[in-house]
Amino acid sequence: MALLEVNDISVRFGGIVALSDVTFDIEEGSICGLIGPNGAGKTTMFNVISRIYDPTTGSIRFNGGDLVGGSSDVAPHLISQVGIFRTFQNLALWDRMSVIENVMAGAHVRSKGNFFSSMLNIGRKKEEAELASQAFTILADLDLAGVAFQQCAGLPYGTLKRIELARALMGNPKLLMLDEPATGLTHSEVDELSLVIQKIRTDYDLTILLVEHHMGLVMSISEKVVVLDFGKKIAQGLPSEVQENPAVIEAYLGAP
Numbered sequence: 001m002a003l004l005e006v007n008d009i010s011v012r013f014g015g016i017v018a019l020s021d022v023t024f025d026i027e028e029g030s031i032c033g034l035i036g037p038n039g040a041g042k043t044t045m046f047n048v049i050s051r052i053y054d055p056t057t058g059s060i061r062f063n064g065g066d067l068v069g070g071s072s073d074v075a076p077h078l079i080s081q082v083g084i085f086r087t088f089q090n091l092a093l094w095d096r097m098s099v100i101e102n103v104m105a106g107a108h109v110r111s112k113g114n115f116f117s118s119m120l121n122i123g124r125k126k127e128e129a130e131l132a133s134q135a136f137t138i139l140a141d142l143d144l145a146g147v148a149f150q151q152c153a154g155l156p157y158g159t160l161k162r163i164e165l166a167r168a169l170m171g172n173p174k175l176l177m178l179d180e181p182a183t184g185l186t187h188s189e190v191d192e193l194s195l196v197i198q199k200i201r202t203d204y205d206l207t208i209l210l211v212e213h214h215m216g217l218v219m220s221i222s223e224k225v226v227v228l229d230f231g232k233k234i235a236q237g238l239p240s241e242v243q244e245n246p247a248v249i250e251a252y253l254g255a256p
Protein backbone atom coordinates (compact mmCIF):
# COMPACT_ATOMS: atom_id res chain seq x y z
CA MET A 1 0.00 0.00 0.00
CA ALA A 2 1.25 3.49 -0.85
CA LEU A 3 1.63 5.76 2.17
CA LEU A 4 2.25 8.84 0.01
CA GLU A 5 0.76 9.47 -3.43
CA VAL A 6 2.02 12.50 -5.34
CA ASN A 7 -0.25 13.22 -8.32
CA ASP A 8 0.69 15.62 -11.14
CA ILE A 9 2.26 18.20 -8.85
CA SER A 10 3.35 21.45 -10.47
CA VAL A 11 4.83 24.47 -8.72
CA ARG A 12 5.51 27.78 -10.39
CA PHE A 13 7.30 30.75 -8.84
CA GLY A 14 6.38 33.58 -11.18
CA GLY A 15 7.89 32.52 -14.48
CA ILE A 16 10.00 29.71 -12.99
CA VAL A 17 8.62 26.20 -13.23
CA ALA A 18 10.12 24.44 -10.20
CA LEU A 19 8.02 21.26 -10.61
CA SER A 20 6.08 20.14 -13.65
CA ASP A 21 3.42 17.38 -13.42
CA VAL A 22 5.42 15.16 -11.07
CA THR A 23 3.77 11.88 -10.07
CA PHE A 24 5.17 9.14 -7.85
CA ASP A 25 4.24 7.15 -4.80
CA ILE A 26 6.03 5.67 -1.81
CA GLU A 27 5.17 2.26 -0.47
CA GLU A 28 4.58 2.10 3.26
CA GLY A 29 7.73 0.96 5.05
CA SER A 30 10.06 1.67 2.14
CA ILE A 31 12.94 4.07 1.54
CA CYS A 32 12.50 6.22 -1.57
CA GLY A 33 15.40 8.29 -2.89
CA LEU A 34 14.64 11.58 -4.61
CA ILE A 35 17.58 12.72 -6.69
CA GLY A 36 18.44 15.17 -9.43
CA PRO A 37 20.95 17.89 -10.28
CA ASN A 38 20.99 21.25 -8.53
CA GLY A 39 17.76 23.14 -9.16
CA ALA A 40 15.87 19.99 -10.22
CA GLY A 41 13.03 20.64 -7.76
CA LYS A 42 13.82 18.26 -4.89
CA THR A 43 13.59 20.82 -2.08
CA THR A 44 10.46 22.28 -3.64
CA MET A 45 8.88 18.81 -3.55
CA PHE A 46 9.85 18.49 0.14
CA ASN A 47 8.30 21.88 0.80
CA VAL A 48 5.06 20.89 -0.94
CA ILE A 49 4.79 17.60 0.96
CA SER A 50 5.48 19.37 4.24
CA ARG A 51 2.81 21.99 3.32
CA ILE A 52 5.24 24.92 3.30
CA TYR A 53 4.30 25.64 -0.34
CA ASP A 54 0.94 25.09 -2.00
CA PRO A 55 1.29 23.42 -5.38
CA THR A 56 0.08 25.39 -8.38
CA THR A 57 -1.76 22.27 -9.57
CA GLY A 58 -1.95 18.62 -8.54
CA SER A 59 -2.75 16.75 -5.36
CA ILE A 60 -1.11 14.61 -2.70
CA ARG A 61 -2.69 11.89 -0.60
CA PHE A 62 -1.14 10.68 2.62
CA ASN A 63 -2.09 7.60 4.63
CA GLY A 64 -5.40 7.23 2.80
CA GLY A 65 -6.51 10.89 3.20
CA ASP A 66 -6.06 14.18 1.39
CA LEU A 67 -2.88 16.09 2.15
CA VAL A 68 -3.23 18.87 -0.41
CA GLY A 69 -5.29 19.49 -3.54
CA GLY A 70 -8.25 17.45 -2.24
CA SER A 71 -11.49 18.23 -0.44
CA SER A 72 -10.17 17.84 3.12
CA ASP A 73 -6.55 18.98 3.09
CA VAL A 74 -4.26 18.91 6.12
CA ALA A 75 -3.66 22.42 7.47
CA PRO A 76 0.04 23.32 7.31
CA HIS A 77 0.36 23.64 11.10
CA LEU A 78 -1.04 20.12 11.60
CA ILE A 79 1.42 18.40 9.31
CA SER A 80 3.40 16.83 12.15
CA GLN A 81 0.23 15.60 13.83
CA VAL A 82 -0.58 13.43 10.81
CA GLY A 83 2.91 11.95 11.05
CA ILE A 84 5.04 13.86 8.53
CA PHE A 85 8.44 15.01 9.78
CA ARG A 86 11.55 16.31 8.09
CA THR A 87 15.10 17.21 8.81
CA PHE A 88 16.78 20.18 7.16
CA GLN A 89 20.00 20.61 5.21
CA ASN A 90 21.34 22.86 7.95
CA LEU A 91 21.35 21.77 11.57
CA ALA A 92 18.62 23.27 13.74
CA LEU A 93 19.66 22.29 17.27
CA TRP A 94 19.99 24.44 20.38
CA ASP A 95 23.72 24.50 21.07
CA ARG A 96 23.45 25.46 24.76
CA MET A 97 20.89 22.81 25.60
CA SER A 98 21.76 19.22 26.40
CA VAL A 99 21.32 16.51 23.82
CA ILE A 100 18.39 14.98 25.67
CA GLU A 101 16.63 18.36 26.01
CA ASN A 102 16.97 18.87 22.27
CA VAL A 103 15.46 15.45 21.63
CA MET A 104 12.63 15.99 24.15
CA ALA A 105 11.73 19.20 22.32
CA GLY A 106 10.74 16.98 19.39
CA ALA A 107 7.71 15.84 21.39
CA HIS A 108 6.09 19.28 21.63
CA VAL A 109 4.49 18.80 18.21
CA ARG A 110 2.27 16.04 19.49
CA SER A 111 0.91 17.88 22.52
CA LYS A 112 -1.54 20.75 22.31
CA GLY A 113 0.29 22.88 24.86
CA ASN A 114 3.68 24.52 24.63
CA PHE A 115 6.43 22.08 25.51
CA PHE A 116 8.64 24.62 27.25
CA SER A 117 5.90 26.07 29.41
CA SER A 118 4.87 22.54 30.32
CA MET A 119 8.46 21.87 31.39
CA LEU A 120 8.12 24.68 33.96
CA ASN A 121 4.87 23.36 35.36
CA ILE A 122 5.40 21.21 38.45
CA GLY A 123 2.08 19.47 37.78
CA ARG A 124 3.58 18.05 34.58
CA LYS A 125 6.52 16.33 36.29
CA LYS A 126 5.28 12.84 35.48
CA GLU A 127 4.81 13.67 31.81
CA GLU A 128 8.25 15.26 31.77
CA ALA A 129 9.82 12.12 33.24
CA GLU A 130 8.08 9.96 30.66
CA LEU A 131 9.34 12.18 27.85
CA ALA A 132 12.87 12.04 29.23
CA SER A 133 12.68 8.27 29.43
CA GLN A 134 11.39 8.02 25.86
CA ALA A 135 14.07 10.43 24.62
CA PHE A 136 16.77 8.41 26.38
CA THR A 137 15.51 5.18 24.78
CA ILE A 138 15.67 6.78 21.33
CA LEU A 139 19.14 8.12 22.02
CA ALA A 140 20.28 4.67 23.12
CA ASP A 141 18.83 3.19 19.91
CA LEU A 142 20.95 5.62 17.94
CA ASP A 143 24.10 4.90 20.00
CA LEU A 144 23.90 8.34 21.58
CA ALA A 145 23.24 7.41 25.22
CA GLY A 146 26.82 8.38 26.10
CA VAL A 147 26.26 12.02 25.10
CA ALA A 148 22.67 12.38 26.35
CA PHE A 149 23.53 14.85 29.11
CA GLN A 150 26.22 16.80 27.26
CA GLN A 151 25.64 20.16 25.60
CA CYS A 152 25.24 19.95 21.84
CA ALA A 153 27.93 22.61 21.38
CA GLY A 154 31.22 20.98 20.48
CA LEU A 155 29.90 17.56 19.52
CA PRO A 156 31.08 16.11 16.19
CA TYR A 157 28.95 17.01 13.17
CA GLY A 158 27.99 13.38 12.48
CA THR A 159 26.73 13.07 16.07
CA LEU A 160 24.67 16.25 15.71
CA LYS A 161 23.06 14.86 12.55
CA ARG A 162 22.03 11.75 14.47
CA ILE A 163 20.63 13.91 17.29
CA GLU A 164 18.39 15.58 14.70
CA LEU A 165 17.13 12.15 13.67
CA ALA A 166 16.47 11.31 17.31
CA ARG A 167 14.48 14.52 17.74
CA ALA A 168 12.36 13.72 14.68
CA LEU A 169 11.64 10.26 16.11
CA MET A 170 10.19 11.85 19.28
CA GLY A 171 7.22 13.04 17.22
CA ASN A 172 6.20 9.48 16.20
CA PRO A 173 6.65 10.03 12.46
CA LYS A 174 5.07 7.82 9.82
CA LEU A 175 6.87 9.56 6.97
CA LEU A 176 10.34 10.91 7.65
CA MET A 177 11.82 13.18 4.99
CA LEU A 178 15.58 13.57 5.14
CA ASP A 179 17.05 16.56 3.30
CA GLU A 180 20.65 15.78 2.30
CA PRO A 181 21.59 14.06 5.58
CA ALA A 182 25.03 13.04 4.30
CA THR A 183 26.19 16.57 3.50
CA GLY A 184 29.33 17.42 5.46
CA LEU A 185 29.83 13.89 6.82
CA THR A 186 33.03 11.92 6.57
CA HIS A 187 33.13 8.63 4.70
CA SER A 188 32.79 6.59 7.89
CA GLU A 189 30.02 8.85 9.20
CA VAL A 190 28.07 8.23 5.97
CA ASP A 191 28.47 4.48 6.53
CA GLU A 192 27.16 4.89 10.08
CA LEU A 193 24.28 7.05 8.84
CA SER A 194 23.33 4.40 6.31
CA LEU A 195 23.05 1.79 9.07
CA VAL A 196 21.15 4.18 11.34
CA ILE A 197 18.59 5.07 8.66
CA GLN A 198 17.94 1.39 7.93
CA LYS A 199 17.71 0.57 11.63
CA ILE A 200 15.21 3.31 12.45
CA ARG A 201 13.13 2.45 9.40
CA THR A 202 12.63 -1.03 10.82
CA ASP A 203 12.51 -0.26 14.55
CA TYR A 204 10.16 2.73 14.24
CA ASP A 205 8.01 1.49 11.31
CA LEU A 206 9.03 4.42 9.15
CA THR A 207 8.59 5.27 5.52
CA ILE A 208 11.48 7.44 4.39
CA LEU A 209 11.88 9.97 1.59
CA LEU A 210 15.55 10.74 1.11
CA VAL A 211 16.87 13.71 -0.86
CA GLU A 212 20.57 13.21 -1.24
CA HIS A 213 23.46 14.02 -3.55
CA HIS A 214 25.58 11.18 -2.12
CA MET A 215 24.81 8.55 -4.76
CA GLY A 216 26.45 5.73 -2.79
CA LEU A 217 24.06 6.29 0.11
CA VAL A 218 20.92 6.67 -2.02
CA MET A 219 21.63 3.67 -4.22
CA SER A 220 22.54 1.38 -1.33
CA ILE A 221 19.51 1.97 0.92
CA SER A 222 16.61 2.98 -1.36
CA GLU A 223 14.11 0.45 -2.68
CA LYS A 224 13.04 2.97 -5.28
CA VAL A 225 14.63 6.08 -6.73
CA VAL A 226 12.77 8.98 -8.36
CA VAL A 227 14.84 11.28 -10.58
CA LEU A 228 13.96 14.92 -11.26
CA ASP A 229 15.57 17.21 -13.81
CA PHE A 230 14.44 20.78 -14.49
CA GLY A 231 11.30 20.10 -12.45
CA LYS A 232 10.25 17.02 -14.43
CA LYS A 233 10.39 13.37 -13.41
CA ILE A 234 12.74 11.75 -15.90
CA ALA A 235 12.98 8.28 -14.33
CA GLN A 236 11.93 6.10 -11.45
CA GLY A 237 12.62 2.52 -10.46
CA LEU A 238 15.05 0.27 -8.67
CA PRO A 239 18.44 1.84 -7.98
CA SER A 240 20.05 -0.54 -10.47
CA GLU A 241 17.54 0.45 -13.18
CA VAL A 242 17.90 4.16 -12.54
CA GLN A 243 21.69 3.98 -12.59
CA GLU A 244 21.57 2.46 -16.07
CA ASN A 245 18.92 4.80 -17.45
CA PRO A 246 20.50 6.87 -20.28
CA ALA A 247 18.39 9.94 -19.47
CA VAL A 248 19.62 9.85 -15.87
CA ILE A 249 23.22 9.31 -16.90
CA GLU A 250 23.00 12.28 -19.23
CA ALA A 251 21.16 14.54 -16.78
CA TYR A 252 22.91 13.72 -13.57
CA LEU A 253 25.11 10.73 -13.02
CA GLY A 254 27.18 11.50 -16.09
CA ALA A 255 27.58 15.15 -15.19
CA PRO A 256 31.22 16.10 -14.58
Ligand code: ATP
Pocket: 013, 016, 017, 018, 036, 037, 038, 039, 040, 041, 042, 043, 044, 045
Ligand atom coordinates in the same frame (compact mmCIF):
# COMPACT_ATOMS: atom_id res chain seq x y z
P1 ATP B 1 19.51 21.67 -4.85
O1 ATP B 1 19.99 20.27 -5.11
O2 ATP B 1 20.48 22.70 -5.36
O3 ATP B 1 19.08 21.90 -3.42
P2 ATP B 1 16.76 21.31 -5.74
O4 ATP B 1 16.64 20.13 -6.62
O5 ATP B 1 16.38 21.14 -4.32
O6 ATP B 1 18.22 21.90 -5.83
P3 ATP B 1 14.88 23.50 -5.75
O7 ATP B 1 15.55 24.21 -4.62
O8 ATP B 1 13.61 22.83 -5.47
O9 ATP B 1 15.89 22.48 -6.43
O10 ATP B 1 14.69 24.55 -6.92
C1 ATP B 1 13.97 24.27 -8.15
C2 ATP B 1 13.86 25.55 -8.95
O11 ATP B 1 12.91 26.43 -8.33
C3 ATP B 1 15.15 26.32 -9.09
O12 ATP B 1 15.18 26.92 -10.36
C4 ATP B 1 15.03 27.37 -7.99
O13 ATP B 1 15.77 28.50 -8.32
C5 ATP B 1 13.53 27.66 -8.02
N1 ATP B 1 12.99 28.06 -6.70
C6 ATP B 1 12.95 27.31 -5.58
N2 ATP B 1 12.37 27.98 -4.57
C7 ATP B 1 12.02 29.19 -5.09
C8 ATP B 1 11.37 30.35 -4.57
N3 ATP B 1 10.94 30.39 -3.29
N4 ATP B 1 11.18 31.41 -5.38
C9 ATP B 1 11.60 31.38 -6.67
N5 ATP B 1 12.21 30.32 -7.24
C10 ATP B 1 12.43 29.24 -6.46
